[in-house]
Amino acid sequence: MKTLKWSPIALVLTLTLTGCAVGPDYQKPEHTIDTEYLYQDTNGTVQDGLHNVQSQVNIQQNSTPWWYQFDDAVLNQLVADTQQQNIPLKMAAERIKAAQAYQQAIESFKVPTVSLGAGYSTAQFSDNGPLLGPVVSANNPLGVPLMDAQQSGFFAGATIAWEVDLFGRIDSQAQAAFIRKEQAIIFREGLNTAITADVIHNYLQMRGAQERKSIAIQTVNDQKTTLALVNKVLASGYGSELDLARAKAMLAASKAVVPQLATAENVHRQRLAILLGDTPSQMHQRLKQTSVNKMPDMTGLIPVGLPSDLLQRRPDLRIAEREMAAINEELGAAIAAKYPKFFLTGAPGLVASDFDDVFSSSSTAWIASVGVSWNIFDGGRSDAMVDIQEARFKNSALSYQYAVNNAIGEVETLLQGYGNSQEYQSLVLESKQQTDRAVSKAESLYEAGLVDYLSMLDAQRQQHLLQDRVVTARLQTAQVAVGLHKALGGNWQLNSNMTQ
Template sequence: MNKTKPLTTSKALSVMVFSVLATACASAPEYQMPEASVDTVYSEQQSNQFVNQQTVEAAWWQQFNDPILNDLVLQAQQQNLNIKMAANRVQAAQAYRSAVASFKVPTVSLGGGYTSYQLSKNDPLAGPAFGIENPISGGEFDLIEQQNGGFFAGINVSWEMDLFGRIDKQVNAAEIRGEQAEIFHQGMHTLVSAEIINNYLQYRGAQQRIAIAKRNISEQETVLKLVKSLSASGYGSDMDVAKAESALALSRAALPQLNSAESVHLNRMALVLAQTPSSLAEQLGEPEALPDFEGMIPLGLPSDLLNQRPDINIAEREMAAVNQELAASLVAGYPRFFLTGGPGLSAENFDDLFKADSAAWLASIGVQWNLFDGGRNDALVEIQQQRFNDSALQYQQTVNAAFVEVETMLMAYGNSQVFASNIEQASEQADLALSKANSLYRAGLLDHLAVLDAQRQQNLLEDAQVLAQLQTASSIVGLHKSLGGDWTMQ
């Protein structure tokens, strides 16, 4: 009859380790990239003739053909403080990853010094052992000295054997956090660039509207003088004077608001560029017309949005990082094995410290396993599990919000184009009306006030054209921002 041999201590430990390792590997969660079902085209794309499905371009703002704008974007990406702080976050995340990864390798420390000690004679254990009576001479001799001291020097080595991958998973999580910091840094380029582009366009638009307003005021002042002259000669009425004064007052009231808008957008650009408004105003030079955007806007495929939007990428990386932290918390309940060693030198006299007989060493292997913690580790695992569930919901919410934003900006861009087209038609009719009014006036069939009124209508529509152009420009910036992508300029 065969008898079962009992397991030796080493074999029992090996079986235990293998069993726990198999269990840990089986329970560790495996991360998979989330999937999102998207349409082949954006719903608003089908009715918008100003966009196409080509790949989104990087430096798209160059389609405004404005060298000053191009220089401002480059300066903003080099000088903006938020971008610099985001770069610091990348460096900090990389340093944190290196710090976590350092736990995978042995820790080696060097030490040395002098130790002096005195043993108590009244100690219940050591006291009686200081000396015994000499049976030959009758005297007493010491077994150990009550006071002693010595020099020491040595190296201490400690290492945790990461059998279940707890440290590896923490390193993975730290590395993913670093990827998040890099995505945030890239996304900050997008936010800052969009801010400088939009404010520059609004700044030029305000300057153009100020020029139109000043011209209107000058022309209305001329009209008011003429109306007052006609009224004094009996060819006009007080009502005509009141209407002319009302129109002039309305135009004058708009000018301070336009001046404020110009100043606000200048100050915002200065803040983005980290410089003073006065120096920026000098760099921008004389007022210029609002630049036009040339060409169509490439949207790419809706599925591309999942890779182009920084907020979506950060949300996805958050899921991956929390998943690694969840895996680390799962294996935290399994044994932890340690190796320690300390080769060194010890001697009573410093001259003997580096002799061969002064060599000493200490080595040990140990295991730590919390068999009972009152459910603390299970609670920590549950916390990480709920964090992962929350990050998955946040990812879904971010994706949904991104597609809604693109569809909204597509609609706004399309409507702005329709609005601009209608204003253009109205402006053409105003030009035609002014031309006919001038012809009738020269033929003596129309008075001068009617001609001036036609001129006023034309000026108002000219201002409306600038407003329509600003609305289109703002929607262009917003649409490109919603599409994401890497706007970083080298």
Template sequence: MKFPKLTPILFSLALAGCAVGPEYQAPQDAVGNEFLYSTVAGTQASQQTVQSQWWLAFNDAKLNQLVEQAQRQNISLKIAAERIKAAQAYQQAIESFKVPTISLNAGATSYQISENDPLAGPLVTPGALGDLTGGGALIDNQYDFTTVNANISWEVDVFNRLGYQAESAEIRAQQAAIMKDAMVTLITSDVIHNYLQYRGAEKRKAIAQETIESQQQTLKLVKSVVKSGYGSELDLAQAKAALSVTKSVIPQLDIAQNVHKQRLAILLGRNAADMNSLLAGKGELPDFSGLVPVGMPSEVLKNRPDIQIAEREMAAINADVGAAIANKYPKFYLTGSPGVLAGDFSDLFSSDSAAWLASVGVSWTVFDGGRSEAMVELQESRFQAAALSYEQSVNNAINEVETLLYAYGSSQELETLTADTRTQADKAYDKASSLYRAGLADYMAVLDAQRQQNIVKDREVAANLQTSQVIIGLHKALGGNWEVAPSTSTSGK
């Protein structure tokens, strides 16, 4: 009966699956059913906050093209993609420890025993043993044989140590994919921000150039009035000073444009010459024409990459805790080496040439000075820290959305007030100019009205940019997948 020899193997297999680590449970967050400022203008109540390619509501084909190119060409995104591959390869490597390792070996051997060998020499030397061998050698001094065999080894994962390690590696691969999604959001929002700032500087430059033309016309008028004797040299000096101040703004706006253009070049993985071509021609500062879908806070927690990463960190460390606990228990090994061995190659695969070796082993560290317990405590402490980090991420996310919702309402109100102020400033300048031409007001009234008009024009652009930046930040805070689907490509070829 050969069954008793298999008893240790069967016993080991019967113990398989005895996991000793903690069972992971995803955190449940009580974050309320709605945001405090979810009803501000420009938002829409929705059960789903994810809005694919939300920036299309800016109605700017150039912006859409830049976003798509950045997502396809950005170097940081390519690095993130490679990190996903590396994490998946690491996961596969860890998973491989759960299955038997098999190696095949084959070889031909020829050896000869020396007659001068102090131990075996007499056995192969004729007559060395006298009458025992009848004058011959006890054994031949030369042997040839061929062998083919396989080595099989397998750690029976009785307490799920390898399973926990594989689970942790799998979660790390998931985190790498989430990190890439987060990188897509970051890069895309940076592209939108810099493009809007570029167009904003372009718009402000156009306003300054229009102001320069207006001030040059005013300067001609002042010179004419002074020449006729109705004006003063002070009026002329003030008109020249106002013109110089406005001209000094142009270089600053050129610098701002160039900074944002260079930033776009980095994001798109392009050079400055390419960006000059991509941004050629004057474009309008785009206005957002859509509504921001504001879902429930629980939806936000599912859509934000930072929260997803924090939750996956808890799950990964929980698996590490399980592996540390399982490491305290015995490890069981099964090994085998079946093969064939023959002195003549023609006999190698006959039934009489079969040979095999099988064994069952166990390894158990019974004393390590408390090292195993310390490692468990270390992993448990890491888990508690990860849980606190998750809680902090949730609080930050909810507060960030609330803050940006309030800012969105306030920025829209600012835009409305600035537009009304612009209307009044235009009327004031037209009236002051008319009175000055009629000789019923001095030039100071015209200069002050023009200065106010220029300030309001610039503030109007700044208010528009502020609202756009809040919209970008609000979409980031709400989360979601920002990746451009290949099937909906909008860039030119």
């Protein structure tokens, strides 16, 4: 009768085929989310087109970016250049490369490690040595050396080592590394959104400061004309020194506003230079090529979608969800580390004393082994590592829940703010139109001597104030629109044909 024999290698391979991962299965978290926003009917928004990932991709590929609604070629070019030149975005791209390399390094532990070697060795053994001395010396019971005292030879071979991932420890680590790479990609996407929003914000602020400065300069010119009129009326004997003093005070106050607005304009221009990676002189040359000094207005509707769309559209929520998945894999690796580790090693090679004999069949030599390592007692260290990962997972789940609640609250706040800012802008514009009529009437009556200067001065003061307020109201509406788009998330990366 034949006896069935198992070789060590066959035994380990069998265990590998029948083994299974011991880590917990991961499922994406589920949250109770409202089916619609509380302020979904805000003026200037539409519930459209964001209900699944594929539709988001189609929107990104088939439509122009949302900031094109400002219809400002300079802004469009600044954004395109920023996404190509911004230094933090380049750093984020390098982080993705590092994450990919790290994943590859971890994946490499799943396959055998093979190293090749070759060389020549020589050794001289002592006749008086305690171990080999009697073998290489003639002073032994046989009276002749059993082995030459000097040994030399050539060798060539390979060393093969492989840890059999029976319980899925390495596989969990590799999967965690893959998720970390996903996080790096999502992080760059989110950074691109934040930086693009920062460019749009600073551009609007710069243009707003320029427009307000133009209004302030025009106000100064108007008040100079008014001052000349007061002097003329005073010379004719109808005016008063008080009217003249008031006119001069108003003119000085208006002049004081101009340098403040010039400072604000420069601050935002320098910020744009930093975002684009330009020098201040380069940014000055960029903006010098255009004569536009007016803040653009956004047209069109903002697609809001559903609250649940945020889970796939906002990078911060996607990173938080992927953090849970990564920690779950690291928890699996910590659990698997408590189980035995199996190793296969081998070293086939060629050994000969003469180089001419190295490649002959009789020079073949090899060694192979299978081993197991298992920490049966470590003072509770393995259990503590599992507890750490479990605590991290629970913390990441709470962080994700908090991030979801915060994201929905942010959108709700900006939706209401967007509606209120539009209403405020409309009322300010209506007030300015009425004030323009009042100023025109007051100037005519003053010149005819039917009202005093104080009445005309008050009407002009209201006009200048509302001219500036109209610009700030438009700027506020535009800035809330930028914030709302940012809060809604989505991919803001320009297509390659748009950056050319």
